Amino acid sequence: MNKIIIVLIILVVAVSAWFLLPIKDSDNIGYFKDATYIIENQPVALKNGYSEVEIVPGSASKQITRYFGNDAVGDLNGDDKDDVAFYLTQESGGSGTFYYVAVALKKEKGYQGINAVFVGDRIAPQNLEIRDGELIVNYAEREKGEPISASPSIGVSKYFKVIDNILTEINK
Numbered sequence: 001m002n003k004i005i006i007v008l009i010i011l012v013v014a015v016s017a018w019f020l021l022p023i024k025d026s027d028n029i030g031y032f033k034d035a036t037y038i039i040e041n042q043p044v045a046l047k048n049g050y051s052e053v054e055i056v057p058g059s060a061s062k063q064i065t066r067y068f069g070n071d072a073v074g075d076l077n078g079d080d081k082d083d084v085a086f087y088l089t090q091e092s093g094g095s096g097t098f099y100y101v102a103v104a105l106k107k108e109k110g111y112q113g114i115n116a117v118f119v120g121d122r123i124a125p126q127n128l129e130i131r132d133g134e135l136i137v138n139y140a141e142r143e144k145g146e147p148i149s150a151s152p153s154i155g156v157s158k159y160f161k162v163i164d165n166i167l168t169e170i171n172k
Contacts, residue, residue: 032084032104033067035113039090039100046113061093068099074130076162081106083162085135087125088116096121096148101128101137101160103167115167117160124152134170135160 033049044051049067068087076083088100099119104111119125119139126138136159140152159172 032086032111032113035104035111037088037102037113038115039065039088040118044090044116055092063090063092065090068125070125070128072128072130072135074133076103076130076133076135077105077165078133079106083130084111085128085130085137087119087128099123099125099139101135101167103135103160103162105162105165114162114165117167117169119158122148122152126155133161135162135167 033046036043036045038044044053044065046065046067051065052062055061055063066089068089070087072085073082075081076085083106084104086102086104088102090098090100098121100116101119102113102116104113119137120141124140126140128138129136136157138155138157141154141156142148142150142152143154159170160167161170162168
């Protein structure tokens with residue numbers, strides 16, 4: 001009886017360790033949340049989808065960058081590997097929440113972040129889609145002339161391509 005209990009305990013510990021230990025597989029899509037992205041010409045290193053840096057050294061004001069989500073997976077740079085596109089938000093202590101679309105390119109081991117492109121302030125992000133090597137970014141914004149306090153109600157779609165490892169908006 002004691003042997004059965006010991007075997008069950010070992011089994012429970014082994015299964016728990018399997019689920020709790022970090023996955024080292026390079027195909028793990030979570031690594032894109034630990035990459036560095038270029039936002040407004042500044043590198044932003046995410047750790048588990050989050051970055052917090054002092055705006056001015058020694059100040060209490062922080063610039064917080066967060067993974068927002070709405071992931072789209074597909075090949076954006078023509079290498080037949082699944083890249084990831086998603087929204088990031090950035091706040092600097094003011095009233096705005098600035099939304100960016102970001103892309104992580106799949107590499108041999110993990111992901112490489114590239115530039116993120118500003119989409120809007122206090123928008124309503126919708127889905128992202130990768131189709132035929134293009135990234136389609138959908139969101140709602142305010143009608144021209146509406147106050148920032150108005151709820152976003154105008155649907156917008158923007159199109160992007162990765163050209164020479166740079167996320168670039170294209171006209172459609």
